[in-house]
Amino acid sequence: MLEQLLIFTRGGLILWTCKELGNALKGSPIDTLIRSCLLEERSGAASYSYDAPGASYTLKWTFHNELGLVFVAVYQRILHLLYVDELLAMVRREFSEIYDPKRMVYNDFDETFRQLRREAEARAEELKKSKQTDKPVNNKKKQGLVQKAGSDKGSKKSEGSLATDGGDGDKAKGRKLENGHSNGNHVEMEEPRAGVVNGKENTSSNISAFDVSKLQKRTKGVKKTDTVVNKGSKPDPKKKATKKNRVWDDAPPEEKLDFTDPVDGNGSGNDNIEVVAANQGESMMDIEEIISSDSEGEVDDNVQKDSKPEAKKKGWFSSMFQSIAGKANLEKEDLEPALKALKDGLMTKNVAEEIAEKLCESVAASLEGKKLASFTRVSSTVRAAMEDALVRILTPRRSIDILRDVHAAKEQRKPYVVVFVGVNGVGKSTNLAKVAYWLLQHNVSVMMAACDTFRSGAVEQLRTHARRLQIPIFEKGYEKDPAIVAKEAIQEATRNGSDVVLVDTAGRMQDNEPLMRALSKLIYLNNPDLVLFVGEALVGNDAVDQLSKFNQKLADLSTSPTPRLIDGILLTKFDTIDDKVGAALSMVYISGAPVMFVGCGQSYTDLKKLNVKSIVKTLLK
Numbered sequence: 001m002l003e004q005l006l007i008f009t010r011g012g013l014i015l016w017t018c019k020e021l022g023n024a025l026k027g028s029p030i031d032t033l034i035r036s037c038l039l040e041e042r043s044g045a046a047s048y049s050y051d052a053p054g055a056s057y058t059l060k061w062t063f064h065n066e067l068g069l070v071f072v073a074v075y076q077r078i079l080h081l082l083y084v085d086e087l088l089a090m091v092r093r094e095f096s097e098i099y100d101p102k103r104m105v106y107n108d109f110d111e112t113f114r115q116l117r118r119e120a121e122a123r124a125e126e127l128k129k130s131k132q133t134d135k136p137v138n139n140k141k142k143q144g145l146v147q148k149a150g151s152d153k154g155s156k157k158s159e160g161s162l163a164t165d166g167g168d169g170d171k172a173k174g175r176k177l178e179n180g181h182s183n184g185n186h187v188e189m190e191e192p193r194a195g196v197v198n199g200k201e202n203t204s205s206n207i208s209a210f211d212v213s214k215l216q217k218r219t220k221g222v223k224k225t226d227t228v229v230n231k232g233s234k235p236d237p238k239k240k241a242t243k244k245n246r247v248w249d250d251a252p253p254e255e256k257l258d259f260t261d262p263v264d265g266n267g268s269g270n271d272n273i274e275v276v277a278a279n280q281g282e283s284m285m286d287i288e289e290i291i292s293s294d295s296e297g298e299v300d301d302n303v304q305k306d307s308k309p310e311a312k313k314k315g316w317f318s319s320m321f322q323s324i325a326g327k328a329n330l331e332k333e334d335l336e337p338a339l340k341a342l343k344d345g346l347m348t349k350n351v352a353e354e355i356a357e358k359l360c361e362s363v364a365a366s367l368e369g370k371k372l373a374s375f376t377r378v379s380s381t382v383r384a385a386m387e388d389a390l391v392r393i394l395t396p397r398r399s400i401d402i403l404r405d406v407h408a409a410k411e412q413r414k415p416y417v418v419v420f421v422g423v424n425g426v427g428k429s430t431n432l433a434k435v436a437y438w439l440l441q442h443n444v445s446v447m448m449a450a451c452d453t454f455r456s457g458a459v460e461q462l463r464t465h466a467r468r469l470q471i472p473i474f475e476k477g478y479e480k481d482p483a484i485v486a487k488e489a490i491q492e493a494t495r496n497g498s499d500v501v502l503v504d505t506a507g508r509m510q511d512n513e514p515l516m517r518a519l520s521k522l523i524y525l526n527n528p529d530l531v532l533f534v535g536e537a538l539v540g541n542d543a544v545d546q547l548s549k550f551n552q553k554l555a556d557l558s559t560s561p562t563p564r565l566i567d568g569i570l571l572t573k574f575d576t577i578d579d580k581v582g583a584a585l586s587m588v589y590i591s592g593a594p595v596m597f598v599g600c601g602q603s604y605t606d607l608k609k610l611n612v613k614s615i616v617k618t619l620l621k
């Protein structure tokens with residue numbers, strides 16, 4: 001049975017709920033859906049699963065982007081209701097006809113909903129019966145295949161057909177993507193994809209995607225009839241051939257970019273800062289590489305390339321006319337060329353394919369049905385939506401201020417503990433030393449803990465850094481339990497009054513179960529203040545695998561009911577990646593953890609903050 005159906009604005013204002021259903025939902029599925037899925041650019045997913053004590057729900061949703069409305073249906077997961085997508089589509093259609101931004105109460109919709117639900121249920125029942133009668137035909141292999149292909153096509157053609165219900169009946173379609181700490185809530189995607197763990201929930205009130213003021217602006221000039229006419233009209237088959245505008249490159253003039261801010265800056269500046277800082281610190285290596293970021297704009301070139309045949313078909317006049325007069329309502333097909341170009345562009349910048357795809361799905365979901373403003377091209381609209389999404393993802397939602405937290409710990413007379421984790425050779429020890437140097441600059445006393453008791457030479461390497469920086473190091477040699485070494489190091493730091501303990505750990509592959517178990521133990525036993533994932537900025541698709549598996553393993557192998565996951569990211573070797581800045585996006589997207597530091601060279605001073613504006617600009621170049 002349907003548990004609830006809600007209609008609310010993107011600003012979060014609830015307009016209508018089904019009083020008849022009236023069931024009090026267990027937990028807070030709607031809030032969680034908004035925070036963990038809709039605001040995290042995962043709204044392109046097919047459904048969201050929410051588990052609360054005593055209930056497991058599936059949530060499905062649809063948007064009316066032009067009116068800024070969100071329609072959400074909640075039902076018990078076990079039921080696999082076949083009519084939910086259909087019902088949502090009908091509710092969306094009927095409600096948008098009576099929607100008025102000035103109106104708050106929609107009691108008159110109760111009866112309409114009752115009818116729609118009856119209708120959808122009846123059609124689902126019919127479909128079920130017809131499926132049952134179809135079964136013997138499907139037994140014949142060849143005939144079955146033909147039939148399936150035919151019905152799939154049919155489902156795409158007929159907008160209101162129940163056959164479009166892709167969610168409930170086709171369990172095999174998508175693999176579950178874990179989202180949120182370890183609460184088991186997840187978004188289910190339309191296509192099979194690798195498992196993803198989103199480490200942190202959005203705890204802030206960052207509601208830019210659900211901004212009421214934006215909505216009001218959008219709806220101000222919209223005549224209700226615009227929407228009604230479009231909604232009523234059947235999709236025109238000719239439209240497909242003539243849908244796309246020619247897209248012009250309206251990217252800003254090329255300029256040299258820096259993706260980092262000084263680590264003590266405010267993090268939002270877009271000044272061109274030299275990436276390789278003045279070499280005040282002692283060099284750890286002989287060579288210093290200097291970044292070059294003067295790349296050509298690839299995305300818009302692609303857009304142009306992709307759109308050319310479409311523009312040709314459409315003709316110059318109609319193309320111009322559309323961009324001047326504004327298109328009625330954006331449809332998925334209108335967005336596809338621009339989204340494809342953006343996706344390809346993101347991938348050339350090293351964004352993991354899976355992430356690029358999900359982002360595009362989410363942007364498409366936020367734009368479909370929206371009216372294209374006059375004098376705007378589809379590509380500009382898509383680009384602006386993508387830009388918003390990227391800024392939203394990369395801007396930390398939780399502020400982790402290490403210096404503030406160090407002082408807070410000091411007041412409680414305990415050291416602030418940071419554990420550096422990551423795969424082999426990414427730069428854990430080197431960047432741990434950079435963080436130590438940075439802390440020393442702020443008059444914070446530091447102790448290093450050599451807990452890589454696995455790789456020979458690791459302790460000596462850390463000792464060299466400690467000697468150069470003249471800070472104490474706690475070491476117990478090799479083949480010791482790193483969890484115990486860390487514990488003793490923290491006890492020692494408490495005794496000698498060190499403000500911070502920086503714990504070096506052995507590099508490990510994300511699939512190495514024994515080493516991951518040892519790391520999980522170290523974290524569980526010592527409960528550090530910060531678990532910092534050190535990752536190379538050079539990685540592409542592997543970034544997703546590394547981070548998601550680290551988080552997954554930390555969750556699975558922990559003996560604690562509330563396992564600690566990765567809190568922040570330190571991206572290394574930024575000086576070697578040119579404009580391939582995509583790893584930053586992939587890692588933040590997949591973990592929900594912010595990039596706290598960027599390593600951009602081999603001197604102690606080569607530690608910076610991520611410059612979000614620069615990164616976004618480069619990603620869209």
Ligand SMILES: Nc1nc2c(ncn2[C@@H]2O[C@H](COP(=O)(O)OP(=O)(O)OP(=O)(O)O)[C@@H](O)[C@H]2O)c(=O)[nH]1
Pocket residue numbers: 284285289422423424425426427428429430431452455458505506507508572573574575576599600601602606
């Ligand atoms: N160019 C550049 N090189 C770096 C950066 N950070 C680290 N490196 C280099 O990367 C190599 C590996 O660094 P380590 O600190 O030994 O890496 P690790 O993760 O501790 O290695 P394991 O202990 O084997 O897992 C060294 O040659 C470092 O100099 C950086 O930001 N830029």
